[in-house]
Amino acid sequence: MTKYVLKRIAMALGTLLLITFLLFVLVRIMPGNPFPSERMSAEQIANKRAEMGLDDPILTQVVNYMSKVLRGDFGKGTSLYNGAPIKTVLGQCISNSFRIGGLAILIGTAVGLLLGITAALNKGTFIDGFATVFSIIGVCVPSYIFLIFLQYFFSYRIPFFPYFFDNSRFLFSSIVPSLSLSLFTMSTIARFTRNEMVEVMDSDYVRLAESKGLQGGALVRKHVLRNALIPIVTVLAPLIVDLLTGALVVEKIYGINGIGKLMVDAIAGEGVDYNYVLALGILYSALYIGIMLVVDILYGVLDPRIRVAAKEGGDA
Secondary structure (H helix, E strand, O other): OHHHHHHHHHHHHHHHHHHHHHHHHHHHHOOOOOOOOOOOOHHHHHHHHHHOOOOOOHHHHHHHHHHHHOOOOOOEOOOOHHHOEHHHHHHHHHHHHHHHHHHHHHHHHHHHHHHHHHHHHOOOOHHHHHHHHHHHHHHHOOHHHHHHHHHHHHHHHOOOOOOOOOHHHHHHHHHHHHHHHHHHHHHHHHHHHHHHHHHHHOOHHHHHHHHOOOOHHHHHHHHHHHHHHHHHHHHHHHHHHHHHOOOHHHHHHHOOOOHHHHHHHHHHOOOOOHHHHHHHHHHHHHHHHHHHHHHHHHHHHHOHHHHHHHHHHHHO
């Protein structure tokens, strides 16, 4: 199992380095001016390009940039935040997005699992039908539509929650955007949990366990839920990345200074801030690769067959 984990970590690091290299090259060869030309003279732009090494050969730029990234230095922006260090700006934005996204993950996963398990155990009843309809609506309705609905009823009609994000009341003003972001995760997890549990409950090994007298919660906990969780973990992984990196439209509408809003500002500002686009691209890639690495390790915990295969591979 140790060799299996180390192999996955090595593959993840190699993939991240390759993606960083490709992202840097693609961003550098893109057409356009990374500086706000309306407010800077040609001489100022030329000095800025020389200062940031943008006139160096592309391979020299790649080596210099990747050596800085390995030290946690993403450089400075070209048009956003008056050239403040990207690492400082990212720190605050990551904190906001992760806390709101983390709350959305907890709500969506907990409610989704509960709803899916309840629907599977009551297959063919009204509860099952309600869960199915709810899952369809949750998948079809965009998060920002649900956000506007919540804002209208719980911020305007019933002024209980703030209409826009207030960093001084972080937890209180995080409830509305977290609920809106959790809807898709909630619906997806509920649908997959219900379908996987129904399939597992019809399997031969569950029927064998029932014939041996295992019933109720013990049967669901030991045989049904554990086997149903394997595909659910796979589905949950990309959802976690989406929530942690922030929903672009939700953060923009609710005024959250998070990663999603930062990406929109970097692309749609006076001049496209390529340094922020590059840093956020690396961040998204690192999060996705890290989450998938955790999923691979969880497979080994949930599925004994993977542990056995990894052991046999190591012995070979």
